[in-house]
Amino acid sequence: MRAILVEQFGGPDVLRVREVPLPQPSSGEVLVRVTSAGVGPWDVAARQGRLSRELPYIPGFECAGTIVGRSGDDAGFHDGEPVYGYIGFGGAYADYAACRPERLAPIPMALALWEAGAAPVDLLTADAGIEDALGVRRGQTVLVTAAAGGLGHLAAQLAVHAGATVIGTAGRDHHDFVHKLGVGEVVDHYDPEWPQRVRDLVPGGVDAALSCVAATTDGAIAVTRDGGVVATPNPGGEVPAGRRVQLLRYQGPMDGRRLARLAKVLDDGAVAVIISTRFDLEDAPDAHSQVEQGHTKGKIVLSVNED
Known part of the structure; x- marks a missing residue:
């Protein structure tokens, strides 16, 4: 073969x-x-x-x-x-x-x-991040970084489906794409001041954040409120002294049963690959x-x- x-x-x-x-x-x-x-x-x-x-x-x-x-x-x-x-x-x-x-x-x-x-890999990883690690629920404000990418575009849709208000980060060329996923606000993560842009949108900080690439984890921590949670499948990132933010590093379970369960959100049109x-x-x-x-x-x- x-x-x-x-x-x-x-x-x-x-x-x-x-x-x-x-x-x-x-x-x-x-x-x-x-x-x-x-x-x-x-x-x-x-x-x-x-x-x-x-x-x-x-x-x-x-x-x-x-x-x-x-x-x-x-x-x-x-x-x-x-x-x-x-x-x-x-x-x-x-x-x-x-x-x-x-x-x-x-x-x-x-x-x-x-x-x-x-x-499969990104869908399972996105679901584990939004559902298991962050426990996203209706009414929360959630940040998804690199929201145009393979993991991010699925995680953003799953967070929207869970009823959250979602803020995404993406390069400027991809802002329209991310908006079409149901994301309300998008900031340019190539702008060194992007965490401040998110803080301008949510002065008290977001409730939870999924950092889809290692380079955005510190920024995700910076924009998450005290008592909030940041999850990432990547290494790196550190919670500064004095901040009460939980940083969770996780791996998505590569499980066929979970994939079968996710068929409903795909078939209902809530999430598109x-x-x-x-x-x-x-x-x-x-x-x-x-x-x-x-x-x-x-x-x-x-x-x-x-x-």
Whole structure:
């Protein structure tokens, strides 16, 4: 089968199409014919050698496709069923991928297979941040930083859906995009004084904040009221002495059951997965280059096989 193989750490040019053996599902696993695979900053970090990976490896943490084989009768899916999910620490940039079924969920009606592969990691991380870490509820004022990005655009919509008044940060070119997500006010996080801009909007400070990129965590802490909470899936950030702000670092549970539960907000139209760019598998280096440059809107996806 075709796969992108990383045989040495480095820049996007190390992503090469190779012919590799078809993966053999272990006991209880399923085999997925991959239609689409998401591209995120975690893929870039792994390729650069900043995550613990043995070479060679196939990149890609998330995908969508159809079940084409099972190992055992307890897998929970039938052959031909369309699914999406977090498949593990790599393997999605390929024609086929083996996966534990508990990491997968049926495709929501709102998503086509070609786009669904871009959703799982950021959707699960956004939901864990808004629902679990922050416990966002109706009437609160919530800040979501980098609200145009892969994680941020989903987190902002989930916070709006929870009934919060949402303030977002984004580059000026993306303000209209963020407003269309239901965000009331957007400030430019490239302005060094952006925390003060948020304080001007909410003098007492926001109730809660989700910092979607490490560079905004200190600013998120600065604009959160005493007694409020800041959550981030990234390292970095420090609460200054004398401030009563809780800083939570969390990881989204990569759980198929949670993905299945989130199908309702997708199918009801409360949350949309926005795809900014669609690349073919062999153009994975270009997809990685775009992620590295930043300033993206929504998610980037690789098309692997036709629906």
